[in-house]
Amino acid sequence: MAMNDKTPPDQSAAQAAGGEASPPTLKTIAFMTGLGVTTVSRALKDAPEIGAATRQRVQLVAKQIGYRPNRAGVRLRTGKTNVISLVLNTEEQIGGFVSDLIYGISEALAPTPYHLVVTPYSRTNDPLEPVRYVVETASADGVIISHIEPDDPRVRYMTEHGMPFATHGRTHMGIEHPFHDFDNRAYSREAVEKLAALGRKRLALLAPPSNLSYYRHMRDGFADALMEQGLSEVPFPTATVDHSIEELRKLTTELMLRPNRPDGFVSGAGAGTFALVAGVEDAGFKLGQDVDIVSKQTSKLLHLLRPQLYVVNEDIRLAGAELAHAVLGRISGRDMASLQSISHPRAVEAYEA
Amino acid sequence: MAMNDKTPPDQSAAQAAGGEASPPTLKTIAFMTGLGVTTVSRALKDAPEIGAATRQRVQLVAKQIGYRPNRAGVRLRTGKTNVISLVLNTEEQIGGFVSDLIYGISEALAPTPYHLVVTPYSRTNDPLEPVRYVVETASADGVIISHIEPDDPRVRYMTEHGMPFATHGRTHMGIEHPFHDFDNRAYSREAVEKLAALGRKRLALLAPPSNLSYYRHMRDGFADALMEQGLSEVPFPTATVDHSIEELRKLTTELMLRPNRPDGFVSGAGAGTFALVAGVEDAGFKLGQDVDIVSKQTSKLLHLLRPQLYVVNEDIRLAGAELAHAVLGRISGRDMASLQSISHPRAVEAYEA
């Protein structure tokens, strides 16, 4: 009887020749165990119709020879890419934001079979373009985007096309979706309260770009707290955290030299705060004396600024991890509620010389 | 005559139904042009044995319907992944280094069919592990690594296994490979010369971790210049740019309070310089008066430190682009010489208040 017409994969031959051993495939295991390829495939994914003994045997052999499913094979057959795409603007701000985000995502994906692919776009392009690319070419199972707008075309697009995604920031467009956000409203409120407690009266807000969702949040918290504390705002003309560092410094100096200069700042971003501090000092004023600054920070660098300064930490690495879990949750069909998280600011910390 | 037994891909049916149009494949184009799949495949890659008219017609149709080769199909068939893997330590230093590197790589890869995959590892793991993973699973066509050691096991491993790669930093192990590096030797030399010109006598070096290649380069330039200028070194005990920011600040303060404190610093990294400045000021000394600092910077943030400070810019975005071109060059078999580049520091710049 022709006990086995299963061909031994040329594996053995190649290996004996001492050359580069081509990686083991299902066929290799099938040959080694004397089973069919299909059985091996199912045994490895714990399908119920495979006998317990067989399953164990297959899994043992697979582990022994270091079998890893060929991604291209799986992808071609199932359409599943095992890829999460992080869509990034390459004209991105200065600072470690992207680094930390990537670290956070990477760590969360590490124990999974997912790879992280960076999909860039530059300011010149339509922000929708990279997203469309990923959707059209089905080159990822899920997408993470940041710099969210209240009415974000990317969110609409991916929702309509059934592409799982998570956003770093909330939207306000009547579409439920996974997100992670920092409570910027609470932040700016606390910042104002801190400045009020310090006796400051005329506050300026270094706000995010006005098209982004968290602009509103931060503004609202700022405005509400101003009202409650009976303080007034000194408008920061046209400046946002997105300005070039040098430009921002100049604007700050100019602002400080006006008759009704602010005596307190709430800063919406870590890197911008350096410019703020420099701008204030350049105008001849002293922090902790003429003016106080409360800033968010995503690194620990502001701790090193010797002028007295108040900071609230935003953990971007954590955000990355949350976002990764959110997309994965979406992909595996978990219910929406568990995929939406907001991290709240800890109390304002003072770092004094 | 059965003019065509080519089956129309269910494309049309699906599209007519108004549902999600499955992306066009070679089969789609073959059906539309009345040609065979093979012909279409070859026509699209400008194979010489295809008639000019046919080629043009195929390419036109392909463009019209927005055909994009299915990556999984190509990858399964050819083994080519069209992926470049960036291997990263997720315990990475503070600051925008990784961001800029990724931006640079992304921009260089944008006009190519290559995707950028981030392959992380944490300090607890063997640094060789992620590299081995990529090689064993053939999950990338090329690899970029940083934090290079003079005798780097990853370089050895990838060379032995024929995996194209480029390194951010040089090695000294008798293996030729593509790299990009910053001339840290020239940098520390120029830094010392600048400090000498300012009349400083006792210099300290905030060096990179001693296992890394550029530690030697920076040290050599420092030592040579010290000798030439007849200056002496004040050893910076155990401190490297890899220390935690806070620790580094403390060490600096301690150093400054010793009897033979330095009157000049050469800093090997941007983020560490913040700690240096803070440490000096905490000890009660003034920059530009008691002590001068020359630092590398990879962002523009140091420009904002108001104490007088001297900086040399290192363009990490450029490094990323160079590295990307180097791996791609390696993959396409370009000769080694054109894949090795060193960027030289511009003159020391002063940023004064």
Added chain:
DNA sequence: AAATCCTATTGCAACGTTACAGTTCTTGTC
């Protein structure tokens, strides 16, 4: 007019995987 040689095109097979539709064998039921 036959043989030869190109040119342009073709189908088949295979990469590694999984869905599907069997097939064999054991066990239990009447």
Added chain:
DNA sequence: GACAAGAACTGTAACGTTGCAATAGGATTT
């Protein structure tokens, strides 16, 4: 003892691509 039912396993086909060997048809040579 016949038969149904389930358990355990199997082969075939297909995802989209490209290398290979083959072929049809026309032009060129003999």
